Amino acid sequence: MTVMISNKHVEQLIEAALFSSSKPLSVRILKEKLLFQYEVSTSQIKQSLEEIEKHYKKRGVNLVEVASGFQFQIKAEHNDDVALLSEEKPQKYSRALLETMALIAYKQPITRGEIEDVRGVAVSSHIIKTLIERDWVKIVGHKEVPGRPSMYATTKEFLDYFSLKSLEQLPELLPMEESSIANSVMQDIMSTNE
Amino acid sequence: MTVMISNKHVEQLIEAALFSSSKPLSVRILKEKLLFQYEVSTSQIKQSLEEIEKHYKKRGVNLVEVASGFQFQIKAEHNDDVALLSEEKPQKYSRALLETMALIAYKQPITRGEIEDVRGVAVSSHIIKTLIERDWVKIVGHKEVPGRPSMYATTKEFLDYFSLKSLEQLPELLPMEESSIANSVMQDIMSTNE
């Protein structure tokens, strides 16, 4: 038995829910976990989200869509000012972690061995553990080679963290032609072999 | 050297700061830690807070002044709906609770002392409270023994929850006892009445 509810009420509920949640909320979650007691269609929820987005354009915060749903973010232009209030220093990540993450993001699904082949060094278990604990990386299967190594892929939370909707929004990889050593050296090699 | 800033900008900054902070922010903190680089008076900050408060009256969150400053809060009327989102999966009930519930169902009306006699251990008030709050158990009277303990019985909601029409539909545990004095007496009475 569902209850009738006005558009205004739906909008207020969604707005309140988005502000209360530390994670982005998808239309499906809003429908099934927030509004299930009410007579609300998916398109009505989408419309409310649009209304909210429009409304907040002129405010200090913005409604943003990321991989796993919608969330309110401080307007980018105010970020530096607002950061003055926070005492926490943003975390820095090691190159080893970033390179491992880049390989998983761009070459997924990928095994640890394959990551090590590209980087030329062993990948510490600590890095994989950190990435999994942060919910950025998950095991998506096992490669059918001896040892059946785990294959890693990125999660929606990884995209959420960078406020991206999909992997396609990641920066493009450096084209081979722009590699600093690549062409001239390769050409030299080729010519000496001729 | 402070920078001139429009009222609208002050309002956006304060709004962003309030939404970014996990703690309430006072006018003094806003002035000294957020807006110190700008040409903003205390009264201007107060006025901005009033504007923000007025604006959010019609939204899903409200600006509220608490002891240590200002804070955005979920509109009280949406609390229950929004809380549904953050709820964790409820834990399973303890064996003690289930046993108590079963004894009340099968042996009602029953006092706490009687439940304790059967189970051999004390029944915590918490269990009885949980069962009453859940509307599965109610007090139907008091036993006329020292202390006049409450007698507990199951409710209609209890039957509804388990989709039972009556207690009779609870599973039988042991073969029916034919020798019940009450039964035979009753059969005599009914047969003479026919």
Next chain:
Amino acid sequence: MQNSSNDVDVALINSNTTASNIGQSGEMLQQVLPFAFIRGEAVVEKPQDLFIPPDALEIILESFEGPLDLLLYLIKKQKFDILDLPIAPITTQYMTYVELMKDVKLELAAEYLVMAAILAEIKSRLLLPKQQVEEDEEDPRAELVRRLQEYEIIKKAAQNIDELPRIDRDITLAQASFSSSFVAKAQEADVDLADLVNALQGVLKRTQAFEHHHIAKETLSTRQRMSEILSSLSKLKDDHFLKFECLFDVSEGRHGVVVTFLALLELLKEQLVECQQVQTFGQIHVRLKGADDRYDQ
């Protein structure tokens, strides 16, 4: 945006920024920016080729992400000639490290040694007369260059990822809290009827209390009716008595009447209610046992 080039404790400075030497006179001079610090002492020189000063070994190993990273650096910054590898000195130098590495991170160092070995192998094959190289065999340098390229692409991708706006550094989430007085109603656990039966059977196993109280459908309907009678009797206030026949609902039929009567008998037996009949064949009244005493107190 962050500079992600190095995350080790040592300060590594790009070769291009290395300043001029300290001047002779007292004039203000730009200070020499050290390449790295080893035990508090600045290392001004960075590796000019694959040779690494023994003291700097550990730091160099930690400063680069691996031999590919170091080689990439040498090629880019030092114009290290991959086509004409100065193998002889490199090999000698790397071999002297083996001893030193016993005290350091042997595992990490091994990867550099492997690289040195690869370079040495490449060099040795380049020195072989051309005709001895099989035709279908790839130039060993091509494989190395391919690996370097692949690594460079990922190195750049990692830098790009590090520069993306991210939560905590460039993105702040907007959140509102519940008022402090609000306590969310705890969600209720699901219970299966089987859970309840299992629980009761658990009790039965542990106790003899049910020996004489077999639980059957009949007793259960009686028990339910007992609760109902008690519930309606306890609602009475001024008139403590209820007429006997008021307890019965004729519409329930014979079965219902039987159940009510059994419930009443059970309540009498358990001394929870009492019946009064003022005269023979007169009206029977029922009330909660002790109701009278209670009100007299």
